[in-house]
Amino acid sequence: MIGTKQKILDTAERLFALQGYAATSMRQIISEAGVNLAAIHYHFGSKEELLDEVVLRKAGPVNAERLARLEAAVADGQTPQVGEILEAFLRPMAASASQNEQFVRFMGRVYAEGLLPHVVEKHFQPALARFRDGLRQALPELPEQEFLWRIHFMMGALAHTMCGAPESLQLLGVSAGFQDRIDRLKRFLSAGFRAEGE
Amino acid sequence: MIGTKQKILDTAERLFALQGYAATSMRQIISEAGVNLAAIHYHFGSKEELLDEVVLRKAGPVNAERLARLEAAVADGQTPQVGEILEAFLRPMAASASQNEQFVRFMGRVYAEGLLPHVVEKHFQPALARFRDGLRQALPELPEQEFLWRIHFMMGALAHTMCGAPESLQLLGVSAGFQDRIDRLKRFLSAGFRAEGE
DNA sequence: GTCTATACTGAGATAGAC
């Protein structure tokens, strides 16, 4: 028998991915999950904390995979290549998208919205910080401010790229998949990061 | 004597910029504007349409300036440079930011959020379409899908760059201004667009 | 410890009097 908490998490994940966070009411979640309204507050405390746990379940494995790949890219002793580091950071997301594309889009939106800053801070920043250090090794000569801004540009492009459904982008055909998007994004970002600074 | 509609527009602009769209209630707007709640519905129809008019007032001049610069860059007969086209698109925003930095941040958020798609579509897409054509002339050899995705990456980086307050980015010092941001973004995007395709 | 029923506050929207 599946517990109340699990039912809420599963239903919330599905509805958030389909409709977005704001557009999904707690009453819709509990109705489709077949539980009582107060159960959300009992198990999670608030709607925002429910989102927090939903994101954690999905983002946790992605971030773990990112860190594992990053370790491998950095630890071989040599100066890592920009493309290698980007690959370590971007590819796990494409893998996750092949399981649940809708939810990856949702996570892109969570990041891009900048609302729920606590959720973003908690689930995205730690892995990003490690990644930033790795990328710094690959770009030792870039001035610090320029480097930090480029990280910021990258995150904007990444979040926006995750969000979009191909239909809405008028980008159709075989190139619509996440693997393909990540390939294109990597080419774009690699060149941007390696541009002359200041 | 300033009319009710103007008072609502001015107050809404200020509060949206300060607090965001969702966090600003219609009751707060009418309270600070000194008008009645129903006046918003009478003059605008809904909260979303009020946002629409607030955005139009600010984005209209920026887009006009963009188009004027784009014409100048494209119409001199020669193949335009990527950097020129980007300059025409990005610089007017920095100029607008020097007047009202808070509201430019808010517009970045409106775009990034992807909520209010109708507002985004209406006020950002037309100028973007013209700009895309101009950039296409500067990059005639890039495969179409690659080109369109790079436009998408650019818009993500741009929106995210506009949103952020320097404090929250840990990017302090002289480099925090919008002119400087745009310079850095232009370097980054120029290199990205000119990278080898596919 | 878990869950249900119900009430509270504040949001956007609307009808109709003036």
Add this chain to the structure above:
DNA sequence: GTCTATCTCAGTATAGAC
């Protein structure tokens, strides 16, 4: 054009049953 009153629905909080 403007304002009052009211409607519906959101997230939240609590008392109490099992």
